[in-house]
Amino acid sequence: MLNSSPVGIKEIAKRANVSIATVDRVLHNRGGVAKATKIKIQEILDEIDYHPNILASRLKSNKKYILGILIPEVSSDTTFWEAPYNGIIQALREIDNYGINGKPYLFNLSDKSSFVKRSQELLADNVDAVLMAPSFVPEASRFAMELEDRQIPYLLIDSILPKREYISYIGPNLRGSGAVAAQLTHLLLKKAKDQVLVINISSLKKPNVNLKEIEAGFHEYFESNYPNVHVHSLSLKDGNLKTLNQKLQNYLAENPAIRSIFVTNSRVHYVARLLEEQGKKHLSLIGFDYLEENLQYLKGGAIDFLICHKPEQQGYMGIMSLHQHLVLSQEVPNVQFMPIDIVTKENCDFYPN
């Protein structure tokens, strides 16, 4: 069961009647080897299914790699990015001995210009690869093109950039997440005439592409499975909680048939708070992300389901995938979708943060 190939470069050299340096040349396609010699060595390599000892390889070539980490800082706005950050730290710790170092460039999620600034700083430094959360699509696209020009490999987490050549995308399938949200929302309806409300809460002028994608998945589900259910849509500005509350309250008062609410991001706790304060226990509520603010309402019963995408694992896998690409030169899948986890009051204690 998986014996490490017991023969090394030395034995191969002996069998091929060459020196270990020549074997090494063939192994890494460094050229400067006579055709016949190369073929002979390659035959032996294939025959014994040679795998280099990574420990020895990394130990000797103590090439250092620096990974630029371009992600949002944890803000009072949202603690979401704490989890990916922790995953990143853990991964870096595990591969510490492989000569890999992370360098963080944290930007402010409500300030586009900080993203641009941090990405400029990153470019100025000499990083070997980049892990980025492309939160601002046009800016991130421009930055990605710059990285491509400079042949610096990069990887996306949490959300995607169309038409760019990243090593890998690690994050949710947003359309699928919307569909899962819809399935759960529908499950919570009681009567045939119950209606559904989708709420977008954002501080940006126009809702982010990602939120649109989620909403599209949500509507698609209802249209193809339950076309008779009336689905409302409401956009609310983040920032002034009072205004938000007032608008929502009015909307609900005008539409008493609404029975299930779906909030398309982690701001679901705003709505949960309102429902709890107003004693609207008959309304069911679904939203995103395993945040302390949300958990409290999940446990209290105001939120029925949270949909999560393993934020910590996203960070962890991001680093590990870069390691795989850079150091181990192994294939990394171009898309690595996270599971769409359903978290409830009963299973939340076992959800890996």
Place this chain on the structure above:
Amino acid sequence: MLNSSPVGIKEIAKRANVSIATVDRVLHNRGGVAKATKIKIQEILDEIDYHPNILASRLKSNKKYILGILIPEVSSDTTFWEAPYNGIIQALREIDNYGINGKPYLFNLSDKSSFVKRSQELLADNVDAVLMAPSFVPEASRFAMELEDRQIPYLLIDSILPKREYISYIGPNLRGSGAVAAQLTHLLLKKAKDQVLVINISSLKKPNVNLKEIEAGFHEYFESNYPNVHVHSLSLKDGNLKTLNQKLQNYLAENPAIRSIFVTNSRVHYVARLLEEQGKKHLSLIGFDYLEENLQYLKGGAIDFLICHKPEQQGYMGIMSLHQHLVLSQEVPNVQFMPIDIVTKENCDFYPN
């Protein structure tokens, strides 16, 4: 951000005015070092927060470890154990270069004596640690005691052994899983008078402790949250599918108020098939495990929810935890609960097998 400590054993030796051999002695508490020398070296180690280079350490000391893997073989009965096995293989591949080899001892889940036989074989070989699925509790307990006597560290996956001194348990919290099943079952009820049926399907004479634990969690949930819901229990023998079908059919005919069915293990596809054949679409169904047989009914709509516990990850973490304990001498948590995953038609495609 996590710089590998740039100073090694050589620099420490220089600073302490000793040889590297002496530093090594202090590092590994090998003794034979003058007190004053030891203290001085220790101070330096603490000051620079020294972490040994694992690559170099493992490369030199090419001590080999053999891990005995005592788990069920994949049978026509259930393909469940394919996933943990795959996780085990993957983990072994990743740590191959650390000198760790796995040796499988696969037993037959419907034959107690094969467990005993395999465990004897394992003891005869000289393994350094054991990963086991303690499927037969008394037999596994006896084996565990033998391992404890011989000071061979072992780890449990999938289910637990009371009162034994394993390094770690990796698997589900069964009571919690039962509660999640109950929450979902309740969600699927439509009317106040709807009733619930719990089904145990097993080939053993008396249901396994683990199944009991799940059922206890299930009942607990209803008792403390919805004491008025009538919950039936039914035990069915695996083996003859016709008899099983007949019994279930009779039971359902006699109890027409039953609306939701919960099967306490992966045999839920037996029930799904029956319901589908009989066109009993009004009955909702919940069971365990991401198996091909079950997925087909989940996608078809006969099964509403599958509860899963990351079988592949259980195997993967099992090996990695032994590696951590044996090779890296790091602490391993005594209990590592798996998440209680809720899998539906909409999110099953994103569930990591």
Place this chain on the structure above:
DNA sequence: CTGAAAGCGCTTACAG
């Protein structure tokens, strides 16, 4: 109680 030296399996100049 302590140190000098060999060597794990590779990579990397350097010499020819």
Place this chain on the structure above:
DNA sequence: CTGAAAGCGCTTACAG
């Protein structure tokens, strides 16, 4: 086009 040799950071006999 090829090889001899040094060395990555450790561990392990062995000698004193």
